[in-house]
Amino acid sequence: MVARKKLQIAPFDDIKVIGINTTLLDYKMAWNINQALCLDLTRYADIPIKGVDFSFYYHSAGEQCNVYDLVALTRQEKSWMNLSPHVDYILIIRNEIAEDRLQNFVKGIRGIKGVIHAFLVDLTKDFDPFLEMIELHEISIQESLSVRRNLDELRRDIMEKRKSGQSVRPATL
Numbered sequence: 001m002v003a004r005k006k007l008q009i010a011p012f013d014d015i016k017v018i019g020i021n022t023t024l025l026d027y028k029m030a031w032n033i034n035q036a037l038c039l040d041l042t043r044y045a046d047i048p049i050k051g052v053d054f055s056f057y058y059h060s061a062g063e064q065c066n067v068y069d070l071v072a073l074t075r076q077e078k079s080w081m082n083l084s085p086h087v088d089y090i091l092i093i094r095n096e097i098a099e100d101r102l103q104n105f106v107k108g109i110r111g112i113k114g115v116i117h118a119f120l121v122d123l124t125k126d127f128d129p130f131l132e133m134i135e136l137h138e139i140s141i142q143e144s145l146s147v148r149r150n151l152d153e154l155r156r157d158i159m160e161k162r163k164s165g166q167s168v169r170p171a172t173l
Contacts, residue, residue, distance in 0.1 A: 014095050015131065016102055017121040019087040024114040026055035026072050029089055032115075033070060036108040041070050044141045047133070052078045056137060067094040069134055081130060085117060092134060 022029060030041045039059050046053035057070035069092040073080045081087075091109070093102070102120070109118040121127075 015123065016093040016097060017123060017127070018091040018093070018106055018109060019083060019085075019117075019119050019121045020089040020091065020109060020115060021086050021117040022088050022112075022115045024112075026057070026070075026089070028114070029112075030057045030070055032112040033091065033109065036112055037105055039068055041068060045137075047071070047137050049080050050078075052076060052080070054080050056134075056141075058138060058141065065095065066097055067138075068092065069094075069138060071134060083121065085119075087121070090121065092131070 020029070024032065027043070030043065033039060034041050041057040041059045043055065043057050045056065047056050048054075052075050054075050055070075055072035059068045061067070069090075071090050071092065072088065073083070073090060074088050091105075093105070097105075106118050106120060109115055
């Protein structure tokens with residue numbers, strides 16, 4: 001009898017989520033968070049849910065460091081997820097973060113003009129499907145960035161060869 005292998009998905013243990021209630025538009029929220037927390041959140045492809053595109057911003061602090069996702073939960077008067085109290089955006093922080101640094105992040109976000117409330121979201125609620133969807137979106141973006149980087153490197157190589165007078169022949173399949 002053949003032994004079956006089971007796919008096991010790692011739990012979302014090293015994740016913290018900050019809920020943000022604000023009147024700010026997504027690009028202003030991202031810019032203010034970048035300024036307040038010294039991050040570099042960059043907008044990537046929106047997340048399409050039920051015909052509505054929700055904004056997605058991403059920043060990786062490098063290998064073995066934190067990864068940050070800013071995700072809009074409301075758009076065009078539609079809500080992706082209803083939390084109590086009301087939340088317009090969530091800032092997801094992946095990987096271990098010191099408690100004092102996390103509290104400073106919450107205070108920094110609360111200090112942004114236009115932010116009504118910021119708080120740590122209780123992840124004991126059923127957040128796993130939502131976090132999985134965000135993570136899959138993030139992975140697809142990283143894959144497209146990897147392909148783009150490879151194409152950019154190939155273009156640079158071709159340009160360097162042309163400048164040096166070397167012939168450039170297309171690859172055969």
